[in-house]
Amino acid sequence: MALLEIKNIEKYYGNKSSLTKAIDDISFSVEAGEFVAIMGASGSGKTTLLNCVSTIDRVTAGHILLDGTDVTKLKGKALGQFRRDKLGFIFQDFNLLDTLTAYENIALALSVQRRPVRQIDEAVNTIARQLGITDVLQKYPYQMSGGQKQRVASARAVVTEPKLVLADEPTGALDSKSARLLLDRFHYLNREHGATILMVTHDSFTASCASRVLFIKDGKIFNEISRGDDSRKRFFDKIIDVVSLLGGDVSDAL
Amino acid sequence: MLFKISLSNIRRSFRDYTIYFFTLVIGISVFYVFNAIGTQAAYMTVTKSRSDIIALLKDLLSGVSVFVSIVLGLLIVYASRFLMKRRKREFAIYLTLGMSKGTISLLLLLETLLIGMGSLAAGLIAGVGLSQLMSALVANLFEADMSAYRFTLSGEAVVKTILCFGITYLVVMLFNSFTVGKFKLIDLIQSDKKAERLYLKNPVLCGAIFLAACAALGYAYRTVSNGAAYLQPTEFMVTVGVGAVATFLIFWSAAGLLLRLAMAMKPMYFRGLNAFTFRQISSKISTTVVSMTVICLMLFVTICTLSAAFSIRNSMNDNIRSFCPADFELEYAGEHSEEISGEPSGETENGKWLYTDVVKKCDAYDYDITQYFSEYVHFHTYTDSSFTLEKSLGDSFKQIENQYSFIRYDTPEDIVRLSDYNALMQLYGRESLTLENDEFIVVCNFQSMRDIRDATLAKGTAMEILGHTLRSKYDECLDGFIDLTSQPLNAGIFIVPDRIADESYADTDLLIGKYAAQTDEEYAVIEARILKDFDNMRATWAKENDGRRITVSYRLDTKTNIVEATVGLGAIVTFLGLYIGLVFLIACGAILALKELSESVNSLPRYLMLRKIGVEEHDISCSLFVQIGIFFLLPLLLACLHSVFGMKFGMYMLEMFGTSKLTESVLITSLMILLIYGGYFLITYLSSKTIIKGNDSD
Numbered sequence A: 001m002a003l004l005e006i007k008n009i010e011k012y013y014g015n016k017s018s019l020t021k022a023i024d025d026i027s028f029s030v031e032a033g034e035f036v037a038i039m040g041a042s043g044s045g046k047t048t049l050l051n052c053v054s055t056i057d058r059v060t061a062g063h064i065l066l067d068g069t070d071v072t073k074l075k076g077k078a079l080g081q082f083r084r085d086k087l088g089f090i091f092q093d094f095n096l097l098d099t100l101t102a103y104e105n106i107a108l109a110l111s112v113q114r115r116p117v118r119q120i121d122e123a124v125n126t127i128a129r130q131l132g133i134t135d136v137l138q139k140y141p142y143q144m145s146g147g148q149k150q151r152v153a154s155a156r157a158v159v160t161e162p163k164l165v166l167a168d169e170p171t172g173a174l175d176s177k178s179a180r181l182l183l184d185r186f187h188y189l190n191r192e193h194g195a196t197i198l199m200v201t202h203d204s205f206t207a208s209c210a211s212r213v214l215f216i217k218d219g220k221i222f223n224e225i226s227r228g229d230d231s232r233k234r235f236f237d238k239i240i241d242v243v244s245l246l247g248g249d250v251s252d253a254l
Numbered sequence B: 001m002l003f004k005i006s007l008s009n010i011r012r013s014f015r016d017y018t019i020y021f022f023t024l025v026i027g028i029s030v031f032y033v034f035n036a037i038g039t040q041a042a043y044m045t046v047t048k049s050r051s052d053i054i055a056l057l058k059d060l061l062s063g064v065s066v067f068v069s070i071v072l073g074l075l076i077v078y079a080s081r082f083l084m085k086r087r088k089r090e091f092a093i094y095l096t097l098g099m100s101k102g103t104i105s106l107l108l109l110l111e112t113l114l115i116g117m118g119s120l121a122a123g124l125i126a127g128v129g130l131s132q133l134m135s136a137l138v139a140n141l142f143e144a145d146m147s148a149y150r151f152t153l154s155g156e157a158v159v160k161t162i163l164c165f166g167i168t169y170l171v172v173m174l175f176n177s178f179t180v181g182k183f184k185l186i187d188l189i190q191s192d193k194k195a196e197r198l199y200l201k202n203p204v205l206c207g208a209i210f211l212a213a214c215a216a217l218g219y220a221y222r223t224v225s226n227g228a229a230y231l232q233p234t235e236f237m238v239t240v241g242v243g244a245v246a247t248f249l250i251f252w253s254a255a256g257l258l259l260r261l262a263m264a265m266k267p268m269y270f271r272g273l274n275a276f277t278f279r280q281i282s283s284k285i286s287t288t289v290v291s292m293t294v295i296c297l298m299l300f301v302t303i304c305t306l307s308a309a310f311s312i313r314n315s316m317n318d319n320i321r322s323f324c325p326a327d328f329e330l331e332y333a334g335e336h337s338e339e340i341s342g343e344p345s346g347e348t349e350n351g352k353w354l355y356t357d358v359v360k361k362c363d364a365y366d367y368d369i370t371q372y373f374s375e376y377v378h379f380h381t382y383t384d385s386s387f388t389l390e391k392s393l394g395d396s397f398k399q400i401e402n403q404y405s406f407i408r409y410d411t412p413e414d415i416v417r418l419s420d421y422n423a424l425m426q427l428y429g430r431e432s433l434t435l436e437n438d439e440f441i442v443v444c445n446f447q448s449m450r451d452i453r454d455a456t457l458a459k460g461t462a463m464e465i466l467g468h469t470l471r472s473k474y475d476e477c478l479d480g481f482i483d484l485t486s487q488p489l490n491a492g493i494f495i496v497p498d499r500i501a502d503e504s505y506a507d508t509d510l511l512i513g514k515y516a517a518q519t520d521e522e523y524a525v526i527e528a529r530i531l532k533d534f535d536n537m538r539a540t541w542a543k544e545n546d547g548r549r550i551t552v553s554y555r556l557d558t559k560t561n562i563v564e565a566t567v568g569l570g571a572i573v574t575f576l577g578l579y580i581g582l583v584f585l586i587a588c589g590a591i592l593a594l595k596e597l598s599e600s601v602n603s604l605p606r607y608l609m610l611r612k613i614g615v616e617e618h619d620i621s622c623s624l625f626v627q628i629g630i631f632f633l634l635p636l637l638l639a640c641l642h643s644v645f646g647m648k649f650g651m652y653m654l655e656m657f658g659t660s661k662l663t664e665s666v667l668i669t670s671l672m673i674l675l676i677y678g679g680y681f682l683i684t685y686l687s688s689k690t691i692i693k694g695n696d697s698d
């Protein structure tokens, strides 16, 4: 069985007079250990899709099953617990708590799970080593570069070893060198940690890191390509082809 | 159109305006209630002297109202400017949409007008309601007959309230227009991008400053609580200053120190949202050190004022029973005559009034002044110009003079014969004393004088009194008094054996008695008659002066007068204390609430993020509760600590009023703080909770 199964979801915004179909009947599934990228033009519904999976937003119709649980049926306390225990988030604008140090930001994800201090300390230090942020642990977000912030955010997302890591344009605010470094880390997390990653991006190069790319247009799945045994370069070219088919406005979709 | 926008603006920023509105309504109603007291009292049946006191109270309240309206005015201006700051982005949108600054000013004007009229109406209605409750208190304090009472609306108070707050709103409007005039679009748009740099203060420095502040506070506490009596006004001011600065430093260092402490307790710090909560608190405190200090000091003043006011009133009413055990006292210090042409002077050449036996003098005019008494004691005191306070303090004088420079040490001590004193004690229903031939006893009930005298008496030195050498029977003063008073004010009287009292030392004639009255009516009749008779008698004496100016010195006190004065003073103190205390409490609560609300708005993204990573709503609410709780509690706790020592000093100052029932007073004070300060806390918590839900358009 697939780890994540999305079945015919729809999401409408607005009232009867002015209706926006942000998501219009999308279905797909993600296997455990997969690294899936979602591409699409601005306003195509990528963020909405991710928000629905992460239960931050509610679907209008359809079902989302994660590990057998229908997350669209979750309510109140169970919702928080689900997010806390099963998911990890990485946002474009990092979303680190500005009042906390990097260490505390990462530890927070564990401490809200009521993990004992020793375990927290161990886990934070391990993940920091793996993501190469050991020497920024005692810094505050404003003292870090964008790439460091995003790696801290990634560390926070994966330190709890969630079933699914959701990333919304994680490289969007980074320069290309930092972006590359971060993607390496994602790759590492995916390979060595077996983390399942669902990542939204408008950048073809970023998408070429994934094992599969879904293209969305006007709330619908437009195309889907898998990397298979292709080299990264070849996969990148394939993605570029689809992007130009889409209308080529993807890369300036910020 | 504009009107519609302002209405919808108010509705939209309702949660911001809740605190503002709440504050306005409480402020207005308190203002009305206290200004309406005079009118209300007019409907009650009270005695003449009490209505005089009510008139005085009215004047005092009007005076204090000026101060109160300034405090409330400043508070309102502060709050409205605060709201303005919060809305900068909204104004930026208006400006980018092409609205002119004039229109925005007009919009704000309309808003202020709407809120002003709304709050005035609500405040006045609340005030009129509350003032009906207040009348019960007024009646109780003045022991008035409430049967003639009916629902009152004080037109005068209404006009005053409208005038006072109208002016305040006018100032607010001017301020707002002025602020709008200075707006620059670029600043407005960037107004919320200014990130605060948070950094940990150096822990060593923090610790050092904290310790220094504690030491300074300890010094201030010691100074005011130990040596209240030694304190010179300048020293007192310095102590207050030290206390204030120490308070500031404590808040300054507490922010960092608290956090460090929490961080050191790792299992606690890394549990749930604790790390986040502590960081929030620490940053909140460190960005509001000045306000925290001001609020702490205001709370301190409030607690002291309220407790002192209640305590004074309570003990005053108690004191009357114990210190006024007879109905009438005439103290006839003496008289002297001189040529009309001579310079008028109150004293004879040797500075002493000539002793006159007032009963005999009345008898000479065929008037028996004692006829109205069922019981009375007529005697006189003795003084010896060579036996002054300085002499009676003996060796300790120099040291005591250094400590208490304000006492007059050259006044002769009052001396009373044992038999006279015992006769009086029998009248008063108090225990009598016994003396050996060469002994004396000092009776005293004014605590600070007792302390001074006890130090000398403990040494057991012999004293030269009226030409005889006597020793104190006891090594301390005994509790006792002669004059009818409302408070323990007897600074010391020497009781000596009858044998040594030589009439050449006679000083002041005293007549103390109880009226021969069965009913209250008889009592009133007797009192009126005796006062009138004595007045007539004096008029007669003044006429028969043989061409000389006769100056007499006397003091006439009746229990009625003493009670009236006490009741009046008690009521005045209570009302003034309540008034100032309430207004200060409102101000403290409002400032804290506004600070906290803006904090919550600034922290909104943090809460949204917490929710995204799956923190439960319950945990977030808990964290918010703890944050706001500590924010409100910290200044209150420090203020309470200040008050413990401040009241020790206050007790000393208020000693003459008596300080019984302090616990009761503190209890009432706590209740009021709980009600108003707690009310602000609750509103703040609930409003913040809605703010951090973040699901509205802001």
Ligand SMILES: Nc1ncnc2c1ncn2[C@@H]1O[C@H](COP(=O)(O)OP(=O)(O)O)[C@@H](O)[C@H]1O
Pocket: A013, A014, A020, A021, A022, A040, A041, A042, A043, A044, A045, A046, A047, A048, A049
């Ligand atoms: N809260 C919302 N209310 C109304 N419409 C929304 C809301 N969020 C997104 N939309 C609309 O849904 C569509 C998809 O938006 P989004 O998922 O943010 O796009 P993307 O992330 O691909 O740029 C857009 O047309 C957007 O206008």
Ligand SMILES: [Mg+2]
Pocket: A046, A047, A048
């Ligand atoms: Mg998006």
